[in-house]
Amino acid sequence: MAEKRRVPWVPFWTASSCSLSSQVYTDQIVRAIESTETAKQEKALSFIPGLEMATTADLLPEIFLGNNASPLVITINKMVEHLPKSTAVVLNSFKEIDPIITKDLKSKFPNFLNVGPSILLPATMTTKQDASHGWEDHAMKSLPNGFIDRTNSFGRMVAWAPQQQILAHESVGVFINHCGWNLILESITSCVPLICRPFL
Structure with missing residues (x-):
């Protein structure tokens, strides 16, 4: 909607930078494996900066289902596809926890901002x-x-x-x-x- 109206928009990613990174690389992950069965095998994610020690077996199987993916997975994938068009991408984290991933995400989203942990902010309700x-x-x-x-x-x-x-x-x-x-x-x-x- 923001793109159609030509107004700035800033998404807030509430999960970890690892989570965002795995979503950004979903297409490459799917191409690196052939099916859900292969996903169960230990295949290193060496092409994802900061996640080289992770394997396809560490990921949720939903990521490999292609056209059979759940509505939630499809929605998240669509959201991530639009992130490069945003004014900024804000993450509830801090760069020191995942410096390699943060550097990689900054290369993909020029205005990538770690603003957390948000739990340090004062509460607005009891x-x-x-x-x-x-x-x-x-x-x-x-x-x-x-x-x-x-x-x-x-x-x-x-x-x-x-x-x-x-x-x-x-x-x-x-x-x-x-x-x-x-x-x-x-x-x-x-x-x-x-x-x-x-x-x-």
Whole structure:
């Protein structure tokens, strides 16, 4: 729409620079492999600056589905195709975390800006409102009967907790998480080591 009206537009990429880079190189990745079956094999992504240690097996299979891709994958691919036409590309990250990828993305998008971590910005609503959005009631209902009673001695189930305050507490030695980008940024800004369990 912005292009049709000839007005500047600036997309905000909320995921990591690695994520954006893998999207930018989707066509090359697809050309480098033949099918979803080959994607399961270990094939190095040596042609992507900063991701040379990654393999096709590290990527979600949806990227290789071509015309059978989900609507979400198709939408993201279309968005990424239009990024070079934007006034700037803004990323919720900082260049020091992925300097090689940042340099490569700057070569593709002249006005590529790392403006994060955005979690350091002051909140516009209360932390509880921001974190919950009414989600916790549904989550508690989906737990098996007696789950909270059986697990009380191993930990604590609460409807909501101030995660950044908890991470900042001196007694927290490590943070186990599912590798969501905001969780990673919260851990880094709190100087808490991570145990990453993708897709927990």
